[in-house]
Amino acid sequence: MQRPERINDKQFVIGMENKIVIITGANSGIGKAAALRFASEGYRVIMACRNMEISKVVQIQITELSNNYNVDLMELDVSSFDSIRKFCSEFKAKYPHLDILIHNAAYLNYGEKEYKLSAEHIELSFATNTFGPFLLNNLLADHLEKSQDPRILNACTTNIKNFFDPGRQIEFDNLRGEFRNTRRYNVYKMYGDSKMALLILTFKMAEEFKSREIKVNALQINRVKLSKETIKKLSSFWKVLAWAQNFTNPLPSGMADNYFHICTSNEFSNVTGQLINHKREIVQPSTKEKGIAQLKNIFGSSNYPKYASDSQNAEKIWNLSTELTNE
Numbered sequence: 001m002q003r004p005e006r007i008n009d010k011q012f013v014i015g016m017e018n019k020i021v022i023i024t025g026a027n028s029g030i031g032k033a034a035a036l037r038f039a040s041e042g043y044r045v046i047m048a049c050r051n052m053e054i055s056k057v058v059q060i061q062i063t064e065l066s067n068n069y070n071v072d073l074m075e076l077d078v079s080s081f082d083s084i085r086k087f088c089s090e091f092k093a094k095y096p097h098l099d100i101l102i103h104n105a106a107y108l109n110y111g112e113k114e115y116k117l118s119a120e121h122i123e124l125s126f127a128t129n130t131f132g133p134f135l136l137n138n139l140l141a142d143h144l145e146k147s148q149d150p151r152i153l154n155a156c157t158t159n160i161k162n163f164f165d166p167g168r169q170i171e172f173d174n175l176r177g178e179f180r181n182t183r184r185y186n187v188y189k190m191y192g193d194s195k196m197a198l199l200i201l202t203f204k205m206a207e208e209f210k211s212r213e214i215k216v217n218a219l220q221i222n223r224v225k226l227s228k229e230t231i232k233k234l235s236s237f238w239k240v241l242a243w244a245q246n247f248t249n250p251l252p253s254g255m256a257d258n259y260f261h262i263c264t265s266n267e268f269s270n271v272t273g274q275l276i277n278h279k280r281e282i283v284q285p286s287t288k289e290k291g292i293a294q295l296k297n298i299f300g301s302s303n304y305p306k307y308a309s310d311s312q313n314a315e316k317i318w319n320l321s322t323e324l325t326n327e
C-alpha cells in the first residue's frame with residue numbers, strides 16, 4: 001500500500017483515493033474515528049449517516065484533520081429499507097465500485113422502555129442492526145464484486161455472550177410488533193438478539209459470497225468510551241453511569257484501528273466468515289458450555305456461543321431476512 005506523506009503534522013493524501021469505503025453511522029463514536037482513520041490514509045470515505053445537519057459538521061472536521069477532500073456525506077437511515085434503496089442507487093450512480101463496507105451504525109437506546117417499530121414495521125434494533133445491513137450487502141454486492149479485494153465488516157458486541165445461557169433464544173416471534181403491548185420489552189435483550197442475528201448472518205453471508213470473493217467478518221467489540229453525542233441522548237441516570245464508565249473505557253480510536261486493520265491488511269485478506277475479537281484474534285465456537293469451560297467462555301474473549309453456529313438458527317434468520325427485505 002502506498003503510504004501518505006506527512007506534512008506539517010497533517011497527512012497529505014496520495015494514492016488511495018480510488019479505494020472506496022462506506023462507513024454507516026460515521027458521525028460519532030467508533031464510526032467517526034474510523035472515518036478519520038481511513039481519510040487520513042487517503043481512502044475515499046463515504047459517511048453514510050441519517051442526521052445530515054450534525055454529520056455535515058463532522059464531515060468538515062474529518063476533511064480538515066485528514067487533509068483529504070474525498071470525504072463524502074450521503075444520507076442513509078439504516079433502519080429504513082426505502083432509505084437503503086435510495087442510498088444504494090445514488091451511491092452506484094456516483095461511484096464505479098466499492099472496496100469496503102462497514103456496518104457500524106446501531107440502535108441501542110439506553111434505558112428505553114418502549115418497543116419501537118421501523119418504517120417497515122420491524123422492531124427497531126433488528127431493522128437497524130440486522131436486516132438493514134443484510135439489504136445493504138445484497139444491493140451493493142455487484143459493486144463490491146468490482147473491487148480487487150472487497151471486504152465487509154459487521155460491528156458485533158460481547159453482549160452476544162448472553163447466549164451462553166442455554167435458555168437464551170432470539171425472540172423470533174416478536175420482531176414485527178406481535179407482542180409489543182403484552183410482553184415486557186428489554187432494549188438490551190433485543191440489542192443482543194439483533195447482534196447475535198447479525199453474527200449468524202456474517203457466517204452465512206460469507207458462504208454465500210465466497211464465489212464472488214467478497215469477504216465478510218464481524219468484530220466483537222468489548223468496551224469503548226461512549227461519545228459525547230450518544231451521552232447527550234441519555235436520561236440523567238444513564239448519563240451519570242456513562243460518564244463513570246468512560247473514566248476507564250478506552251477511546252474509540254483503538255477500535256477504529258481494528259476496523260482499519262481487518263479491512264485493509266494482508267493479514268486478513270483471506271479471512272472470511274469469522275468473528276474477530278478486540279485483540280484481533282479469531283474467536284472460536286465454544287465446544288463446552290458447562291463448569292470451568294463456561295466461566296472461561298463468559299469472562300474470556302476466545303469463544304462464542306454454540307447458538308451462533310446452529311444451522312437451524314442460520315436458516316431461520318436467513319429466510320426471515322430474505323422475506324422481509326423482499327416484501
Ligand SMILES: NC(=O)c1ccc[n+]([C@@H]2O[C@H](COP(=O)([O-])OP(=O)(O)OC[C@H]3O[C@@H](n4cnc5c(N)ncnc54)[C@H](OP(=O)(O)O)[C@@H]3O)[C@@H](O)[C@H]2O)c1
Nearest residue numbers: 025028029030077078079104105106155157221223224230
Ligand atoms: N461503544 C461500545 O462500548 C460498544 C460495545 C459493543 C459494540 N459496539 C458497537 O460498535 C458500533 C459503534 O458504537 P459506538 O459506541 O461508536 O456508537 P455511537 O457513538 O452511539 O454511534 C452510533 C452511530 O450509529 C448511528 N445510527 C444509529 N441508528 C442509525 C440509523 N438508523 N441510520 C444511520 N445511522 C444510525 C448514530 O447516528 P445518530 O447520531 O444519527 O444517532 C451514530 O452515528 C455499534 O454497532 C455498537 O453496537 C459498541
